[in-house]
Amino acid sequence: MRKLCRIAPLAALAAHNIALGADLNIIAQVADGGGAIVLTLGLSILFLAVTIERLVNFRARNIVPDGLIERVKPLWAAQEFGKLQQLLAEQDSTLARVIAYIVAHRHHGYAVVSSGAGDIASIELRHQQQKAYALAIVATVAPIVGLLGTVVGMIEAFHVIAFSDGMGNPALLAGGISKALINTACGLAVALPSLAMHHFFKNRQAFFGLALEKDVNGLINEWFLGGDAPPQSLHVVSHAN
Secondary structure, three states, X not given: OHHHHHHHHHHHHHHHHHHHHHHHXXXXXXXXXXXXXXXXXXXXXXXXXXXXXXXXXXXXXXXXXXXXXXXXXXXXXXXXXXXXXXXXXXXXXXXXXXXXXHHHOHHHHHHHHHHHHHHHHHHHHHHHHHHOHHHHHHHHHHHHHHHHHHHHHHHHHHHHHHOOOHHHOHHHHHXXXXXXXXXXXXXXXXXXXXXXXXXXXXXXXXXXXXXXXXXXXXXXXXXXXXXXXXOOOOOOOOOOO
């Protein structure tokens, strides 16, 4: 019984050391993964750079800032268009640029204003979408790069077996295959979050587009149609690729 009590801690310590050794081996295999790992690392850097840039710049304050509608309505009602244009020039947002177009073309009627405002909003939304397109590229390319690295690694592993006594040493074959599969794992580890962030920003774009459409429609219907005509709809949400 005492022997068993002594053996149990030793067995647990040995299992811990084996697990730690396996982790270190994985790190070493990633480092030795070859050119595909280097390319996957480059894709991961691109993913991080685009994600951080989009999280910082693609926000509500840059598209449909809160409170802007409430600030422009009194100036329009008082026909203080100079102050209104100055206010809009100080705002760096899509909604501000759309309203500035409406103010500048207020004498051209509803049809011209509605069409031009919709064009500006759609172009800016597509431009925002294009900035995040690199995430879709990373999500598509990373698994293929990982698979390519795996295939090359498998070829190298079997090449070693063909010119050595590897058939009598299963560890040699298993080590080569494990090293090759690291490429696939790394490719998927980069592709999955890239795909998730790509869809996240597509959903954010659709949300901002709907909010922008609602605000612009409300202003145009109030300023150009009043209560004498039914509300019109201005479509500014661009189709995602």
